[in-house]
Amino acid sequence: MPQLVTRIDDELAKTIDELVAEGVAESRSEAVRRGLRMLIDQHRRRRTANAIIAGYEALPQTHEESGWRDEATVRMIVEEPW
Numbered sequence: 001m002p003q004l005v006t007r008i009d010d011e012l013a014k015t016i017d018e019l020v021a022e023g024v025a026e027s028r029s030e031a032v033r034r035g036l037r038m039l040i041d042q043h044r045r046r047r048t049a050n051a052i053i054a055g056y057e058a059l060p061q062t063h064e065e066s067g068w069r070d071e072a073t074v075r076m077i078v079e080e081p082w
Helices: 010-021 028-058 063-079
Strands: none
Touching: 010 028
């Protein structure tokens, strides 16, 4: 298994040790691994979201493709016994 070596400041080390003491993570190493996984997952999700947004910006939906939502919403509201 590859090993990464890094330096962190005292405050970050203290905070990680508190997480370990509280049982949030089993060890400093596990806390760092979980943090890296969260960072990678966040980046992947942001990249996917940006790709979806770019797709809609490049080829926006037409009224014919999305207009039914407005019509359905109006029908639902009209049918309510307010």
